[in-house]
Amino acid sequence: MSVLDNITRKVTDTAKAAAKRSGSVVEVTKLNMSINTEEEKVRKLYTEMGRQLYEDYNEGKMVGDKLLEKCEKIDEIIGNIDMMREKILELKNVKACPNCGMVLAIDMEYCYKCGRKQEDIDQESEDSQELTNSQEDQA
Numbered sequence: 823m824s825v826l827d828n829i830t831r832k833v834t835d836t837a838k839a840a841a842k843r844s845g846s847v848v849e850v851t852k853l854n855m856s857i858n859t860e861e862e863k864v865r866k867l868y869t870e871m872g873r874q875l876y877e878d879y880n881e882g883k884m885v886g887d888k889l890l891e892k893c894e895k896i897d898e899i900i901g902n903i904d905m906m907r908e909k910i911l912e913l914k915n916v917k918a919c920p921n922c923g924m925v926l927a928i929d930m931e932y933c934y935k936c937g938r939k940q941e942d943i944d945q946e947s948e949d950s951q952e953l954t955n956s957q958e959d960q961a
């Protein structure tokens with residue numbers, strides 16, 4: 823066998839192997855995509871199960887100890903989110919209607935969506951702070 827023959831055969835073999843490999847690469851890619859799709863479905867179901875469980879917990883239904891911990895953690899996180907939302911409104915100098923959640927100018931007395939009278943909580947807390955300060959001054 824000549825050196826040239828040998829090289830030619832090697833090249834052919836390599837090309838064949840590469841073709842086979844690229845075929846299986848496509849197959850593997852397809853399978854991985856299918857796995858991702860299926861895993862996404864599982865994740866969605868997990869989320870739905872969790873949401874259902876949290877709703878049950880909020881309705882006062884019994885949940886297991888470990889799950890109860892998670893539900894309480896969610897309560898805590900939702901509380902944090904609410905606080906941050908309030909902070910954003912404060913920074914934007916607006917407020918949310920406690921009844922319908924409509925964003926209103928800070929000085930609006932009534933919600934223009936649901937008509938609920940707004941309590942100016944900020945004003946009250948500032949007043950009470952001033953009161954505390956003046957009491958301290960007197961003491």
Ligand SMILES: [Zn+2]
Pocket residue numbers: 919920921922923924933934935936937938
């Ligand atoms: Zn409202």
